[in-house]
Amino acid sequence: xxxxxxxxxxxxxxxxxxxxxxxxxxxxxxxxxxAGELDGPLWVVKAQIHAGGRGKGSFKEASAGEKGxxxxxxxVEEAAEETARMLGRTLVTHQSGPxxxxxxxxxxEDGSGIETELYLALLVxxxxxxVSFVCSTxxxxxxxxxxxxxxxxxxSFAVDPATGYQGFHGRRIxxxxxLKGAQVKQCVKLMGQLYQLFMDKDMEMLExxxxxxxxxGDLKCLDAKMGFDGNAVYRHADIAALRDxxxxxxxxxxxxxxxxxxxxxxxxxxxxxNGAGLAMxxxxxxxxxxxxxxxxxxxxGGATTEKVTEAFKIITSDKQVKGILVNIFGGIMRCDVxxxxxxxxxxxxxxxxxxxxxxxxxxxxxxxxxxxxxxxxVIAAENLRDGAEKIVKAVKG
Ligand code: ADP
Ligand code: MG
Numbered sequence: 001x002x003x004x005x006x007x008x009x010x011x012x013x014x015x016x017x018x019x020x021x022x023x024x025x026x027x028x029x030x031x032x033x034x035a036g037e038l039d040g041p042l043w044v045v046k047a048q049i050h051a052g053g054r055g056k057g058s059f060k061e062a063s064a065g066e067k068g069x070x071x072x073x074x075x076v077e078e079a080a081e082e083t084a085r086m087l088g089r090t091l092v093t094h095q096s097g098p099x100x101x102x103x104x105x106x107x108x109e110d111g112s113g114i115e116t117e118l119y120l121a122l123l124v125x126x127x128x129x130x131v132s133f134v135c136s137t138x139x140x141x142x143x144x145x146x147x148x149x150x151x152x153x154x155x156s157f158a159v160d161p162a163t164g165y166q167g168f169h170g171r172r173i174x175x176x177x178x179l180k181g182a183q184v185k186q187c188v189k190l191m192g193q194l195y196q197l198f199m200d201k202d203m204e205m206l207e208x209x210x211x212x213x214x215x216x217g218d219l220k221c222l223d224a225k226m227g228f229d230g231n232a233v234y235r236h237a238d239i240a241a242l243r244d245x246x247x248x249x250x251x252x253x254x255x256x257x258x259x260x261x262x263x264x265x266x267x268x269x270x271x272x273x274n275g276a277g278l279a280m281x282x283x284x285x286x287x288x289x290x291x292x293x294x295x296x297x298x299x300x301g302g303a304t305t306e307k308v309t310e311a312f313k314i315i316t317s318d319k320q321v322k323g324i325l326v327n328i329f330g331g332i333m334r335c336d337v338x339x340x341x342x343x344x345x346x347x348x349x350x351x352x353x354x355x356x357x358x359x360x361x362x363x364x365x366x367x368x369x370x371x372x373x374x375x376x377x378v379i380a381a382e383n384l385r386d387g388a389e390k391i392v393k394a395v396k397g
Pocket of ligand 1: 020044046051052053054055056070109110111112113114117140209210222223224
């Protein structure tokens with residue numbers, strides 16, 4: 001689960017980390033009052049969307065010379081004007097996808113004088129299964145680009161969970177970032193605060209890009225991105241309350257209501273599969289035959305007919321879907337339940353694209369019989385390979 005920059009900064013503030021003062025604004029008419037509460041002389045207006053690269057992004061239908069989603073202004077009036085200009089429009093960044101994201105909130109923040117922009121992140125490193133720090137002197141820019149072109153400029157190391165955060169971790173980062181004097185002490189303290197916050201809230205990712213040295217020589221978190229482990233959000237009511245459903249894919253949101261493991265993708269073949277491993281294999285084999293999956297979907301082991309119906313409805317609601325492959329290896333999940341779910345869903349929403357069904361395992365004969373007697377135009381497949389080949393052929397000819 002992701003949150004907005006202004007929410008992340010409130011958490012940082014709670015933990016004592018240095019951030020600028022700012023106000024979130026949802027309606028343009030509130031902008032002047034909000035900006036007026038800040039000191040100036042610079043006001044930065046920042047679009048709040050769950051995607052990075054806002055500064056370099058561009059608005060749809062932008063006027064000539066109009067800049068991205070982070071704007072420096074020199075008066076309360078100008079800050080209010082920029083807020084009004086951003087709200088309700090769609091911002092496209094390299095992380096938002098080509099469709100972009102609608103800006104429903106804007107953060108007006110005190111402007112900082114910047115000496116240097118640095119990069120800092122905390123994440124769960126899958127290789128070591130540990131929480132790792134990542135830092136670089138190349139802040140403010142696309143870290144993926146730095147990793148690709150100049151990987152030697154990135155330092156990354158894991159923290160031993162038995163000891164937790166130690167001062168030497170912070171000093172190692174400070175040294176690597178070229179910090180001097182009092183900044184080293186600030187860095188050791190800040191890294192400890194970030195580590196504590198990361199652990200306390202079950203985060204998956206915390207990125208400060210840029211972490212800056214201000215013109216008065218102090219460290220400050222100028223941007224903040226946080227991702228939380230969705231499986232742990234239930235034990236953090238404060239974090240759950242920060243969820244902004246308008247930022248989520250409506251199909252994924254619907255799926256989460258029915259406890260379905262669904263992730264929307266860009267392809268044309270909708271997939272309904274049981275088991276994450278089989279779902280991955282199904283996506284692979286669709287690609288092998290030259291098409292792209294439209295989604296990952298694991299309906300799980302104990303799915304009911306209703307759950308299967310909802311899953312099927314979510315797949316068919318995706319306008320990109322040109323064909324559907326149902327691939328079930330019934331273990332705990334019974335093939336007849338899947339068959340009934342598919343039929344119930346088709347009755348409700350109709351079926352305008354080819355449907356290939358491959359059933360195997362528990363109650364397979366019953367499942368096949370239900371489908372055969374349904375009068376539905378279903379292409380039966382014998383195995384995974386056959387199923388993938390048939391759906392790709394049905395879609396691509
Ligand atoms: P994004 O990463 O989405 O583009 P950032 O918050 O990192 O958004 O802002 C982009 C750039 O804008 C920063 O690298 C920094 O140079 C500038 N910036 C952002 N916030 C401020 C601020 N409060 N004061 C001065 N400059 C800022
Ligand atoms: Mg940034």
